[in-house]
Amino acid sequence: MKVKIASSKVIKPFYENNNPPPKTHTIPLSIFDKVTYDQHVAIIYAYHSPSPPNSTIELGLRKALAVYREWAGRLGRDGQGNPIIILNDEGVRFVEATVDRKLDQTLLLRPSASLLSLHPSLEGVVELVQVQVTRFSCGSMVVGFTAHHLVGDGHSTSNFLVAWGKACRGLNINPLPSHDRTIFSPRNPPKFEFEHRGVEYIAKNFKKVYPLVDNSVEDIVAHKVHYTSEFLAKLKAKASSMNGNNNKPFSTFESLVAHLWRVITKARGLNEFETTQIRISVDGRARLKSMVPNGYFGNLVLWAFARSKVNDLLDEPLHHAANLLHEAVINVNENYFKSFIDFANHKVKNEDLVPNTVSDTDESILWPNLEVDSWLRFPFYDLDFGEGGPYIFMPSFSPTEGMIFLLPSFVGDGSIDIFVPLFRQNLSTFKQICYSLD
Template structure:
């Protein structure tokens, strides 16, 4: 897909009144520091008519005046700790064009060709980058990138909604909060759960770990559409296999199903241990809740079993593992982590297990659910996008779950797999065994 860059520039926040100080900074929280040290990119597509680039640019500048961290830069404070400098250095804004229709470029899917629809993720000092690509049919594709240390999925989607509000000249709501003092440890700190080898590992082991060689050419990101009918049948079948008082959620059933099918496709030995790393949003799990917190506020559940048990037991076995481990990541778990991260992790010189250098997660999987985030609500005044998807991330075992844009309860799942395993995955991904 050949895309021509027409203009690339830095744009800064636009303030209605007096501009704030540009000498302040905000610290990275313990939750920011344990996530992946990488930029994440997403793609939006809009049918004509669409607003002008100038209107979208001004809306972005207004949104940045509220979400100032995205217009800043990483730096160090007086203690040498990493912070976000609130210096309003701005974000990169790229205008581009494609000399064909969007229909000719369809289907848009995570592949190397889609990388031309957003700025590069490598060697970037800007914390946010935006690319507007105009197609000759009048369609508009927006590529958006942001550094994960600044915000998780919920915060990023909130910012994108605010960008649309500002472009439509609507007041930005809700106003985000980045009050990191809520993550102060208890006195005395209490470690009710084990966090070493889950969120953290020893620095010595991290140095000895082998980073995967570049295997991007061997990995394909495959898109699977699960209809609401299939999901209902999967949920009914999975829940009927257990004699407990309430059915499993659709999410638990689908992740259990995907975990089993991917494991089968990999051809792993029965004695191997496999886990699913599942993101858990802490905003509603902490007490008191912090619904408008801007930043990262995610921990993970790690349901674990052997390959033999995962494949030989019914899907309800995996669903129960997932259900139980997700339930454990509650307020007590988050508070225990806060104490551990602030105190023991520093004392023991531990490092995060979230390693953005890894390209192969086998025998494990990493599940990112975007099912409840308002990504489809990015409306610049002419309607919501008809396509939304993550960019190409060739990390074997990485899974994204998104609601289908048609809004009928169906889901889009993006699974990164070795090409050699894809045929087996396709054979069984719709099987209700």
């Protein structure tokens, strides 16, 4: 597929009252911003014909940037060296491209490196948002979107995307985002109820030991799995069958991730006495309701970790894995978030600690561990530029072995699509057992 770039420019916020705010304001990164990934994340949308012209999409983006000014700014440092967002309205990258052929549906249904040509590069980027609109000869439109993770998490980014669509359709952006990132004040006196060293933070001179495996990054392939709502119901029933009458059934998420943890572990052929860990994002908005206003814009995620010996994970029933996940997630509760706030404000600078994600940014092999990014509850499918929502939404090609993405299927019937990057030699086994309920 040959993508021809027709134009590439920087566009700036459009203030309808022609009264732009000062360009000297700054916003300090919150403690939650600082512990997330310092990198761009790319997603792909596909739309059937008809679709609005590029000028409509561009103007809507400029209007949305006037409300979400952070995306049009730049990352920097204040006089004390603290990371900040400079609200200078320098703008975002907007690329227009064409492909002189029809959109091949298999391109979007099977993750591959070809997806990288449908959005701007993620390397060496000063803009905090980039957009590429690619038109195909059949009338289909693909929108590639990249955003810097330090500015916003999946919750915040999806709200911005919905606002962009509203602006394209001439609607008011409502609700408005809350921009105050200074709300996470520590308690007095602080309470360090949980251990955060080695979890969210590590010593600055910490050297991570990478796994010794026979395969290299070049051997990683991304595979997409579709789980029907019927299969998910059976999986949930199986995981919950040993819960007893007094306990709630496990959620679909817990049941599915437990299943994936077990089948991927089996497909990898891990040593039975090895420990495998799964990392799950936990949104703090529900945990910190009294502290966080509606529409909070920024990062507000910590992580739950479930661990197991391989032989226990595979020998015990599905219920065992689901319960490990359930307990790990519920333990990252309000008290845990408040303990993190106290620790981040009082201990990190004194002990010269750095975010644990610093060692993960360039990591391409998670073996024997897994990480789950769930986009099941985000309104990504609501990005409507004026002619209806997308018929496909997906992450871009991201060959990190063990990094799993969960998305609601574009079929819209409650089914779920999973993107699973694995080593090529493990993929055939995974395909054989990924639908097994045994």
